[in-house]
Amino acid sequence: MAQTDPTPNRNNYDVVIVGGAIMGSSVAWFLASNPDFQGRVLVVERDPGYGSCSTAHTNSCMRQQFSAPINVKISQFAADYVKRFREELGDERVPGIHTHFFGYMYLAGDDTFAGHLRRTVSMQAQSGAGTVLLTPDEIAARFPFYRLDDILLGAFGTRDEGYFDGGTMFDWWRRKARERGVEFTANEVVAVERQGDRVTAVQLASGERIACGWVVNAAGPRAARVAAMAGLALPVEPRKRYTWVFEAERPLGQDLPLTIDPGGVHVRSDGGYYMAGATPDHDPAVEPDDFAADHGLWESKVWPALANRIPAFEAIRVVNEWVGHYAYNTLDQNAVLGPDDRVGNFLYANGFSGHGLQQSPAVGRGIAEWIATGGWQTLDLSPLGIGRIRRGERLDEAAII
Structure with a gap:
């Protein structure tokens, strides 16, 4: 891929995308491939090597086991999309995306969570997902390696859940977007100009003023900072999440579903290894460049x-x-x-709380459709709009790992 130039070729664009990782690149590709859009697009990425972005640290998983119906629909689109990836991009050079759908296994250790699983699996079934409820005996018959004496119920995804190669998707979105005229610049947006209910331009760290018709906030953990530049509040903050890859002296002999344990960790197969993750018990907001590890977490929480x-x-x-x-x-x-309900040409693609990679195909498509046509077209994403934030109306997603 060509070196990213820090100086844009123009001083005005129809769309400026702030952040070029998985979400920004998805929006860029879907705009470039949308026949209803003929404008110029600039993607501004402060870290063109993408070494510190959330995309680079993802576990690259996919599931339909969500508690909010809109999230089930979003991930169902993603599962279909990755299967058709070469066809979607329309290019024989594009490889197929490798998948390893070993399923997710949510384990309930008390009556409250067992009831939650029954409700969510019923909703998922109505949406066409392949989730099934399993008793401990049924779990043991399929997966004899678990200790289950404290488990009441499990929910297992029988199709389209597990690992997918999000890195290939990310690379080819960027490449194809460039080929269709999207410009990527190695720079940083440091200010957003606003006149009343419209944003009019962004200022770059290198000093350029870039006029624009739309601004898409795809800044990941820095999203609240970008929103604040436009005078807008967004309750999104960076939170640390930890991942370990390990080998076992006694491998299990079959795929390990991505298992969400009542003990607060999750673990899955990872080729010939296994991958585990955890949320720290003390989980404050951190600075976007703070990647310091808690080296005691493995011994105190995860391994036990x-x-x-x-x-x-x-x-x-x-x-x-x-x-x-x-x-x-x-x-x-x-x-x-x-769109923001006060600044209509400022668009959010933010706050995914760990499920952004699998949601990026549907989100990129939706944001591109909004810019091109002025509304949601293929999938109505309005339940996830900023209005609920302003009203304080929660749309809780309980299935956060």
Whole structure:
């Protein structure tokens, strides 16, 4: 891919996208490929190597086991989209996206969460998802490696859940968007100019003023800062999330579903290894460039929970670990999408709270449709609009990992 120039070629664009990681690149591609849009697009990315973005630290998973129906529909589109990726991009050079759909397994250790699983699985079934409820005996028959004496119920995704190669999707969206005329610049938006109910321009760190018709906030954990530049409040903040890759002295002999344990950790197959993740017990907002690790978390929380649930994991060895950030919506852990209700040409693609990669195909398509036509077309994303934030009306997503 060509080197990204820090100086834009023009001083005005129809659309400026702030942030070029998975969400910004999705919007860029879907705009470039939308026949109803003929405008010029600039993507401004402060880290063109993408080393510190949430996309680079993702576990690249996909599921339909959400508690909000809109999220089920969004992820169903993603599952279909990755299967048709070469066809969607219309280019024989494009590879197919590798998937490993081993399913998700939510385990309930008390009556309250068991009731939650019954309700959500019923909703998911009505939406066409392949989730099934399993008793402990049924879980043991399929997956004999679990210890289940404290488990009341499980919810297992039988199709289109597990790993997908989001990196290939990200790379080709950027490449194809460039080929269709989208410009990417290695720079940073430091100010957003606003006149009344419209944004009119952005200021870059290098000094340029770029006039624009639309601004798309795709700034990930920095989204609230970009919104504040336009005089807008957005309850999104960076939260640390931890990942470990490990090998087991006694491998399980079959795929391990992405298992969400009552002990507060999750774990799944990862090729010949396993991948575990956890939320720290103390979970404050952090600075976007703070990736310092809590090296005691593995010993104090994660390994004990893994060994308790899967006795074969008493003897394991960590081979890799990292810290990433969720762009965490503090109101309800759901995305904020679409136009601002006070500044109509400022668009949000923010606050995904850990499920942004799998939601990026539907979100990119939706934001591009809004810019091109003035409304949601294929899928109505209005339940995730900023209006609920302003009204304090929560649309809770309970299935946050």
